Amino acid sequence: xxxxxxxxxxxxxxxxxxxxxxxxxxxxxxxxxxxxxxxxxxxxxxxxxxxxxxxxxxxxxxxxxxxxxxxxxxxxxxxxxxxxxxxxxxxxxxxxxxxxxxxxxxxxxxxxxxxxxxxxxxxxxxxxxxxxxxxxxxxxxxxxxxxxxxxxxxxxxxxxxxxxxxxxxxxxxxxxxxxxxxxxxxxxxxxxxxxxxxxxxxxxxxxxxxxxxxxxxxxxxxxxxxxxxxxxxxxxxxxxxxxxxxxxxxxxxxxxxxxxxxxxxxxxxxxxxxxxxxxxxxxxxxxxxxxxxxxxxxxxxxxxxxxxxxxxxxxxxxxxxxxxxxxxxxxxxxxxxxxxxxxxxxxxxxxxxxxxxxxxxxxxxxxxxxxxxxxxxxxxxxxxxxxxxxxxxxxxxxxxxxxxxxxxxxxxxxxxxxxxxxxxxxxxxxxxxxxxxxxxxxxxxxxxxxxxxxxxxxxxxxxxxxxxxxxxxxxxxxxxxxxxxxxxxxxxxxxxxxxxxxxxxxxxxxxxxxxxxxxxxxxxxxxxxxxxxxxxxxxxxxxxxxxxxxxxxxxxxxxxxxx
Amino acid sequence: xxxxxxxxxxxxxxxxxxxxxxxxxxxxxxxxxxxxxxxxxxxxxxxxxxxxxxxxxxxxxxxxxxxxxxxxxxxxxxxxxxxxxxxxxxxxxxxxxxxxxxxxxxxxxxxxxxxxxxxxxxxxxxxxxxxxxxxxxxxxxxxxxxxxxxxxxxxxxxxxxxxxxxxxxxxxxxxxxxxxxxxxxxxxxxxxxxxxxxxxxxxxxxxxxxxxxxxxxxxxxxxxxxxxxxxxxxxxxxxxxxxxxxxxxxxxxxxxxxxxxxxxxxxxxxxxxxxxxxxxxxxxxxxxxxxxxxxxxxxxxxxxxxxxxxxxxxxxxxxxxxxxxxxxxxxxxxxxxxxx
Numbered sequence: 015x016x017x018x019x020x021x022x023x024x025x026x027x028x029x030x031x032x033x034x035x036x037x038x039x040x041x042x043x044x045x046x047x048x049x050x051x052x053x054x055x056x057x058x059x060x061x062x063x064x065x066x067x068x069x070x071x072x073x074x075x076x077x078x079x080x081x082x083x084x085x086x087x088x089x090x091x092x093x094x095x096x097x098x099x100x101x102x103x104x105x106x107x108x109x110x111x112x113x114x115x116x117x118x119x120x121x122x123x124x125x126x127x128x129x130x131x132x133x134x135x136x137x138x139x140x141x142x143x144x145x146x147x148x149x150x151x152x153x154x155x156x157x158x159x160x161x162x163x164x165x166x167x168x169x170x171x172x173x174x175x176x177x178x179x180x181x182x183x184x185x186x187x188x189x190x191x192x193x194x195x196x197x198x199x200x201x202x203x204x205x206x207x208x209x210x211x212x213x214x215x216x217x218x219x220x221x222x223x224x225x226x227x228x229x230x231x232x233x234x235x236x237x238x239x240x241x242x243x244x245x246x247x248x249x250x251x252x253x254x255x256x257x258x259x260x261x262x263x264x265x266x267x268x269x270x271x272x273x274x275x276x277x278x279x280x281x282x283x284x285x286x287x288x289x290x291x292x293x294x295x296x297x298x299x300x301x302x303x304x305x306x307x308x309x310x311x312x313x314x315x316x317x318x319x320x321x322x323x324x325x326x327x328x329x330x331x332x333x334x335x336x337x338x339x340x341x342x343x344x345x346x347x348x349x350x351x352x353x354x355x356x357x358x359x360x361x362x363x364x365x366x367x368x369x370x371x372x373x374x375x376x377x378x379x380x381x382x383x384x385x386x387x388x389x390x391x392x393x394x395x396x397x398x399x400x401x402x403x404x405x406x407x408x409x410x411x412x413x414x415x416x417x418x419x420x421x422x423x424x425x426x427x428x429x430x431x432x433x434x435x436x437x438x439x440x441x442x443x444x445x446x447x448x449x450x451x452x453x454x455x456x457x458x459x460x461x462x463x464x465x466x467x468x469x470x471x472x473x474x475x476x477x478x479x480x481x482x483x484x485x486x487x488x489x490x491x492x493x494x495x496x497x498x499x500x501x502x503x504x505x506x507x508x509x510x511x512x513x514x515x516x517x518x519x520x521x522x523x524x525x526x527x528x529x530x531x532x533x534x535x536x537x538x539x540x541x542x543x544x545x546x547x548x549x550x551x552x553x554x555x556x557x558x559x560x561x562x563x564x565x566x567x568x569x570x571x572x573x574x575x576x577x
Numbered sequence: 578x579x580x581x582x583x584x585x586x587x588x589x590x591x592x593x594x595x596x597x598x599x600x601x602x603x604x605x606x607x608x609x610x611x612x613x614x615x616x617x618x619x620x621x622x623x624x625x626x627x628x629x630x631x632x633x634x635x636x637x638x639x640x641x642x643x644x645x646x647x648x649x650x651x652x653x654x655x656x657x658x659x660x661x662x663x664x665x666x667x668x669x670x671x672x673x674x675x676x677x678x679x680x681x682x683x684x685x686x687x688x689x690x691x692x693x694x695x696x697x698x699x700x701x702x703x704x705x706x707x708x709x710x711x712x713x714x715x716x717x718x719x720x721x722x723x724x725x726x727x728x729x730x731x732x733x734x735x736x737x738x739x740x741x742x743x744x745x746x747x748x749x750x751x752x753x754x755x756x757x758x759x760x761x762x763x764x765x766x767x768x769x770x771x772x773x774x775x776x777x778x779x780x781x782x783x784x785x786x787x788x789x790x791x792x793x794x795x796x797x798x799x800x801x802x803x804x805x806x807x808x809x810x811x812x813x814x815x816x817x818x819x820x821x822x823x824x825x826x827x828x829x830x831x832x833x834x835x836x837x838x839x840x841x842x843x844x845x846x847x848x849x850x851x852x853x854x855x856x857x858x859x860x861x862x863x864x865x866x867x868x869x870x871x872x873x874x875x876x877x878x879x880x881x882x883x884x885x886x887x888x889x890x891x892x893x894x895x896x897x898x899x900x901x902x903x904x905x906x907x908x909x910x911x912x913x914x915x916x917x
C-alpha cells in the first residue's frame with residue numbers, strides 16, 4: 015500500500031537523536047487521578063471558556079465546567095466526578111509562569127459518568143455537529159490545540175481531495191501517537207471515517223514516520239479492514255522518511271501531496287485538511303460514545319528510569335505523573351513537549367492539559383547548557399535546515415538590530431519555530447529566541463498602534479461632541495433670549511396693541527427652525543443599540559454583565575492592588 | 578535556563594575553521610614539494626602574527642580572549658595570506674599584510690562575522706599596490722634550497738636573482754604585451770620547463786591539491802557546490818570563448834584554471850561566507866562575477882593575478898546580490914502555492 019504513494023520532499027529539516035525506544039517498551043497505562051485536579055478553563059486556541067460551576071458544587075465525570083466563549087473556543091469538562099473546591103487563578107503550564115482561571119476539583123474516587131448519548135451526526139446538520147464537537151471540547155491533540163470543529167469544514171468547494179492524518183510524530187522522545195496507533199488503530203480509523211464524511215474527503219492519507227514500523231503495521235491492518243468494509247481504497251497508510259519536522263502539518267501535507275499551503279492560507283482552499291491521529295480518536299469518542307475530551311495519552315520521558323506512556327486525566331499534576339516514572343535525582347527541569355519545541359515549565363506542579371503530548375524531564379547532563387554564543391558567520395547552515403525555506407540568519411540580523419520591518423519582509427511570520435536553525439548553528443545562537451522576541455515586539459507594536467488609533471478616534475469624537483454641545487448650548491441660549499424678548503414684546507404689544515411686524519414673524523420662524531434642528535440633532539446622536547431592546551436582548555445584556563462581574567469578582571483576590 | 582531547542586547538534590565555528598585548515602594541507606604539501614619549505618616559514622610567520630594581533634584586538638575590544646582566539650578564524654586568514662603571498666617574500670611583508678588583515682579588515686569592522694571584505698584579500702590588494710615588486714618575486718620552480726629561501730625571507734635579498742622568477746601567469750602576460758618578444762601562445766605554453774602540462778610547472782599540482790581539499794570541504798558540507806562550480810565554469814567559459822576566438826593572444830581554460838590562485842579562490846576564497854553572498858542564486862552570481870573580473874584583470878590588468886581585486890569588488894556587491902536573490906519561501910514558490 016505504502017509503496018505506491020509518490021512522496022515529495024520538504025526543504026531542510028534535521029535528524030536529531032530520536033530517543034524514542036525508552037518509552038515504547040510498555041503498553042499505555044492509566045495514570046491515577048491526583049488528589050486535586052486543576053483544570054484550566056483556557057486549554058485551546060480561541061476564546062476563554064466561561065466557568066459554569068461554582069465552588070462547592072458536585073460535578074460528574076464528563077460534565078461541562080467551562081462553556082465555549084463564542085464559536086472560536088472550546089468547552090472543558092470535569093475529568094472525573096467530585097466536588098469543585100475552588101474556581102480560582104492557578105499557575106499555568108506555560109514558560110511565562112502566569113496564572114489563569116482554573117476549576118479545582120476534588121475527585122470522589124467514584125469516577126461517576128454523566129449521562130452519555132452517542133451523537134447521530136448523520137441526521138444532524140454540519141453546524142449542529144460542529145457545535146456538538148465544540149461543546150465536547152475536542153481540539154487538536156498534536157500540540158497546537160486548535161478547536162477541531164473549526165477545521166471540520168470542507169471550505170468553499172464543499173468537499174476535499176485529501177484528509178491527512180498526522181501520525182508522523184517527529185519530535186525526539188515523544189511516542190504518545192506511536193503507542194496510540196499501535197494499540198488503538200481501529201478506533202483512530204473509526205474517527206477518521208467520521209471526519210472523512212464530515213469533510214467529504216476523497217481519500218485519507220495517514221502519514222507515519224518510517225521509524226515506527228509497529229504503528230505502521232497496526233494502522234495498515236486497520237486501514238485494510240476499513241477499506242474492505244467500505245468497499246473502496248480510501249484509507250492509505252504512508253510511511254514517510256524520518257526527518258524532523260516531518261510532523262509539522264504543512265510539511266506533512268507537502269510530503270504526502272506535494273501541496274505547499276502558504277502562511278495565512280487555509281489548507282482547505284487547496285483541498286486538504288490535516289488532523290493528528292489522537293484528534294481522530296477523540297472525535298470518535300465524542301461522537302460515537304458521547305464522551306467529551308477528558309484525557310489524553312502523555313509520554314513521560316527524559317531523565318527518568320521508567321519512561322512510559324500514560325492515559326492522563328486533564329488537571330492531573332505533572333509532579334504526580336513524573337513520580338510514576340522514577341525520575342533520576344539530578345533532574346532539574348520539566349519540559350512540556352519535545353526537546354525541539356517544548357515549553358519549559360515554571361514548576362513541576364502544573365496540570366496536564368490538552369496540549370500536553372509529553373512531559374519531558376530534563377537534567378544538565380541530558381540537556382547541557384549551550385556553549386557560549388559566537389557571532390554569526392553567515393555560514394548558511396540554518397538556511398539549509400529551515401523547513402520553511404527562510405533565510406534564518408537574515409531574520410536574526412534584523413531581529414537583533416530591532417529592524418523589525420525588515421525581519422518581517424524576510425517572512426519572519428512564516429517561521430514555525432521548529433528550532434532546526436538553532437539546532438544546527440555552529441555559533442550556538444539561540445535563533446528561535448530572537449524570532450520569538452521580534453514577533454512579540456511586532457505584535458506589541460500592532461496592539462499599541464491599534465490602541466492609539468482607538469484613542470485618536472475617541473479624541474476626535476470628543477472634539478466633535480464638544481463642538482456639538484457648544485452649538486446646542488448656543489441654540490438653547492438663543493431660544494431662551496428669544497423667548498424672553500418675545501414675552502417683553504408681547505407685554506409691550508399688550509400695552510400698545512400694535513400688530514406684529516412681519517420682521518418679527520420672520521425672526522420667530524428662524525428661532526423655531528433652530529430649535530427644531532437642535533432637537534433633531536439631539537435625537538440623532540442618541541445611542542440606539544441599548545434602547546428599544548427586546549426582552550431577550552435585555553436578558554442577554556444582563557447575563558453578560560452578570561458574568562463579567564462574576565469573573566471580575568473571582569479574579570479580584572489574584573490581582574495586584576495597583577491593577 | 579534556555580528555551581527550546583534544548584539540545585544542539587555538536588557543531589562549532591572552531592570545527593568549521595579547523596576543517597578548512599585541514600583542507601588546505603594537500604595544496605601546501607604540493608607547494609613544499611615544488612617550491613621548497615619557505616612557504617612553511619611564511620605560514621608560521623602569518624599564524625603567529627595573526628594570533629598576536631587577534632589577541633591584542635580582542636583585549637582592546639573587551640571580548641572574551643580564549644573563546645575567540647580558539648575559533649580558528651584568524652588562522653584561516655593567516656594561512657590564506659601565506660599562500661597568496663610569494664613564499665620568499667621578506668618576513669615583514671607577510672607580517673604587515675597579516676596585521677592589516679586582522680586589525681583593519683577584521684576587527685575595525687567589528688570582528689568575526691562582521692567584516693564586509695575578505696581580510697586575506699584586503700592584505701593582498703594593499704600589499705600588491707604598495708610593494709608590487711616584492712609581491713611579484715616568486716621562487717623558481719625546483720629551486721627548493723631551504724637555506725637560500727630562509728635568507729631571502731630574513732634579510733639577504735641579494736641572492737634572490739638566482740632563485741626567483743615571475744609566475745607563469747605573469748610571464749605570459751609580459752610576453753604577450755611585449756611586441757618584440759611576442760610569441761604565439763601555443764609555442765610559449767609548450768615550454769614545459771616554465772609552463773608545465775596545463776597551468777605552469779608545479780603550479781598545476783598545487784592547484785590539484787587545492788581541488789582535492791575543496792572536494793573534502795564539499796563532502797563535509799562546509800561549502801556548497803554553487804561557488805566553486807560557478808567560479809570555475811565561468812572562468813572556463815570566458816577564457817575558452819576568447820581562446821577560440823584568438824588562440825594566439827588568449828590562454829585557454831586549462832591554463833586559467835590551473836594557474837595562479839584560481840583553484841584556491843574557487844574553493845577557499847570566494848566561499849568565505851562572511852563577506853560573500855549567501856543565497857543559492859546569489860552564490861552563483863557572486864562567484865561567477867568574481868571569475869569574470871579575475872579573467873579581465875588577469876588578461877588586461879597590470880597585476881600578476883586578479884583574484885584579490887575581483888573578490889573585493891564582489892564583496893561590495895554581496896549584500897545587494899543577496900537582497901535580490903532571496904529564494905521563495907514555503908508556499909510561495911508559485912502563485913497558486915501548489916506543487917512547484
